[in-house]
Amino acid sequence: MLRAICILILAGFAAVSAQAQDDIDMFTISGVKIDASGETATDARQAAIAEGSAKAMRKLFERLTLREDHDSLPGVAPSTATSLATGFQIDNELRSPTRYRGLLTVSFDPVGVSQYLRNRGIAFVESAAPPTLVLPVLDAGGRARLWEANPWGDAWDEDRYAATFTPVMLADGFDTDNDILTAQKARDLDTDAIRALARLYNVERVLVAVARPDQGNARVDLTFIRTEPEFEEIERLREEKLRRQEPSFDDDLMDEPGTGDMDQDGEKSAFGDDFEPVVTPLDPVRVNREEGDNILEIAADRSQIQLAELWKQTAIVRAKQKTEVQLTVMYRNISEWLELRSAIGASPFIADARLDGISRDGALMTVTYRGLREQLMGDLYKRGARMQSSQELGEVVHALTWRPFEDERFGEDDDGMMDNRRDDRFGDASGQREERFDRGL
Numbered sequence: 001m002l003r004a005i006c007i008l009i010l011a012g013f014a015a016v017s018a019q020a021q022d023d024i025d026m027f028t029i030s031g032v033k034i035d036a037s038g039e040t041a042t043d044a045r046q047a048a049i050a051e052g053s054a055k056a057m058r059k060l061f062e063r064l065t066l067r068e069d070h071d072s073l074p075g076v077a078p079s080t081a082t083s084l085a086t087g088f089q090i091d092n093e094l095r096s097p098t099r100y101r102g103l104l105t106v107s108f109d110p111v112g113v114s115q116y117l118r119n120r121g122i123a124f125v126e127s128a129a130p131p132t133l134v135l136p137v138l139d140a141g142g143r144a145r146l147w148e149a150n151p152w153g154d155a156w157d158e159d160r161y162a163a164t165f166t167p168v169m170l171a172d173g174f175d176t177d178n179d180i181l182t183a184q185k186a187r188d189l190d191t192d193a194i195r196a197l198a199r200l201y202n203v204e205r206v207l208v209a210v211a212r213p214d215q216g217n218a219r220v221d222l223t224f225i226r227t228e229p230e231f232e233e234i235e236r237l238r239e240e241k242l243r244r245q246e247p248s249f250d251d252d253l254m255d256e257p258g259t260g261d262m263d264q265d266g267e268k269s270a271f272g273d274d275f276e277p278v279v280t281p282l283d284p285v286r287v288n289r290e291e292g293d294n295i296l297e298i299a300a301d302r303s304q305i306q307l308a309e310l311w312k313q314t315a316i317v318r319a320k321q322k323t324e325v326q327l328t329v330m331y332r333n334i335s336e337w338l339e340l341r342s343a344i345g346a347s348p349f350i351a352d353a354r355l356d357g358i359s360r361d362g363a364l365m366t367v368t369y370r371g372l373r374e375q376l377m378g379d380l381y382k383r384g385a386r387m388q389s390s391q392e393l394g395e396v397v398h399a400l401t402w403r404p405f406e407d408e409r410f411g412e413d414d415d416g417m418m419d420n421r422r423d424d425r426f427g428d429a430s431g432q433r434e435e436r437f438d439r440g441l
Contacts, residue, residue, distance in 0.1 A: 026063075026128060026163055027113060029056040032104040034090075044100035049088065052104035053081035060108055063165070064117065064124040066312050074120060084112045127349070127371070129311045130378040131169045132205040132224075133198055135186045136300075139212050146183035147173040152211040155296035166308040171201060186210075191277040195227040202386075204228040204374075209303050211296065216289030220299045222282035222306055228389065282306045315372055322351055322370045328390070329363040330398040337363065340397060343383035349376045 034052035038044035057076045065073065087107045094101040117124050138145045138152040146153070153170070161168050171177050180200065181193040187210050198206050206225040211218055285302045287295040327344070331337040344353060344367065352368040369376045377387045380397065390396045398404050 025107070025110075026165055027060060027110045028105065028107040028163060029059045029063075030103075030105040032056045032059065032106070033101075034104045035099070035101045037099045039098065041095055041097055041100065044098055045095075048100045048102070049090075049104065050078040050082065053085055053088070053106050054078045056104060056106040057081040057084065057108065057113075060113065061117070061122075061124075063308075064113075064312075065122060066316060067309055069123065073122070080116075081106070084108050084116065123316045125165050125312045125315045127315070127375045128165045128167060128378050128382075129315070130205060130374055130381060131167050131203055132207050132307060133201055133203045134168045134170055135181075135194070135197075135206065135208045136170075137183055137187045137208065137210045139187055139210050144183035144187045144210075146181075146186050147171075147178050152209075152296050152300075155294070155300040156209075157300075160301075161304050164304065164308060166304065166311050168207070168304065168307070169201065169203070171197065176200070189223055189225075189279065191225060191227075191279065194225055195277055198225075198227040204377075207303070207307055209300075211299060213296075216295070218285075218287045218295045218299050220285040220303055222284065222303055224280040224282055224307065224310055226278040226280075280310070282310065315375055322368055323373075324366065324368045325395050326356075327365040327367055327387075328393045328396045329365060330396060330402075330404045331361060331363075332399075332402060336399055336402075340385050340399065343380055343385040344397065346383060347376065347379045349379055 032052045032055050034048040034055075036044050036048035036051060038047050054076045057080070058073070061073050061076070062070055085106050086109050089105040090102045091105070092101075092103050114124070114126065134156055135146060136153045136156050138150040156168070156170055158167070158169055177197060177200070181190070181197045185193045186208055189208060194206055194208070198204065204227050206227060208223045208225065210221045210223075212221070283306060285299050285306065287299045287302070289295060292298055329337065329340050329344070331340055341363075344350060344365070347369075349369045349371055350367055351370050354366045355363060356366055357364040373387075380387050381400070384400050385397050386400050387395060387397050396404075
């Protein structure tokens with residue numbers, strides 16, 4: 001049986017090329033140590049690959065599921081792992097006549113793995129979160145450092161976490177960043193300044209990671225901050241604000257996070273002070289000097305795992321929840337509209353989508369999505385579309401390459417008047433155009 005499994009591996013898979021390794025995805029597991037013996041070198045290699053594939057699949061299951069569910073995960077047979085694998089690579093090979101060692105990388109089929117878990121009733125995360133802006137603050141010797149070079153900042157590597165369900169990004173550290181958010185403000189969790197920086201980088205998720213080295217050990221205090229409201233909060237805030245202030249033609253066309261009321265740092269907010277950023281403390285990370293030479297890199301990896309666990313807890317719990325929303329799709333030409341429509345229609349989180357009205361520069365849609373708003377945001381982002389909240393229009397989708405809220409020409413009618421009324425911008429769905437996407441929606 002073992003020989004048959006390994007023949008399947010060797011015959012059916014080409015080794016992963018260097019370029020493919022650069023494109024490593026969320027269903028690829030790397031760095032699995034393999035070590036097996038056999039009567040011959042070939043037997044040892046086959047045994048090592050088979051056992052390593054099963055270990056890799058177990059690691060993938062743990063990546064996809066909640067930590068609390070790991071003890072109940074099914075055992076993985078080598079035959080199961082190899083049947084769901086799409087490729088492998090071995091690095092640092094060490095051979096002898098009867099022993100084989102190395103580091104194994106295995107890529108698995110996302111559809112097959114998802115179906116395997118779903119058939120067994122195992123809850124798992126199905127999509128990546130939108131990027132999280134990480135603020136690595138080094139607090140040592142009574143001084144906080146963020147923008148200047150320091151080993152804690154160097155320990156974070158965007159590429160290392162690109163294949164996870166919680167990708168991260170780091171700020172550039174230009175003077176503008178320091179003007180908005182100092183290291184001290186980040187350490188002290190100044191949410192106004194943190195939100196202003198988040199808007200500058202067009203993100204809604206921030207992780208403040210304050211590392212405090214101590215005699216070769218390290219402790220990292222983690223705080224996750226969501227800087228903009230979820231859809232349910234957006235609807236409540238819109239209704240409250242519209243009750244207080246009737247919109248008029250003299251108002252701007254629409255607001256988005258970053259284009260509403262001015263805050264103290266000169267940034268704008270769609271909801272002013274009506275929404276307070278949601279601050280969630282995470283469990284601190286501790287690394288002892290006995291655990292390795294680069295304790296800060298170990299600490300960064302463990303911090304990212306905490307972030308991933310938070311995302312899984314949120315996404316898995318609400319995976320079956322469905323929400324109906326209206327989307328305003330903004331575009332500059334017909335090609336852009338077709339690309340945006342394709343992105344929306346192709347998203348696995350869209351359960352139903354209907355085109356209610358369309359104009360020369362915008363379309364009105366009603367969509368039903370499952371799971372989290374952030375899941376849909378992240379999926380559309382990968383497809384070249386950005387979803388943002390608007391005080392006037394609710395949810396707005398547009399191309400990543402365009403900032404319509406900063407385009408003064410957008411929304412002018414034939415008389416040159418800015419029209420900020422949603423209901424008047426589009427045709428009547430009942431008498432003009434109503435269309436459902438294909439995909440069996």
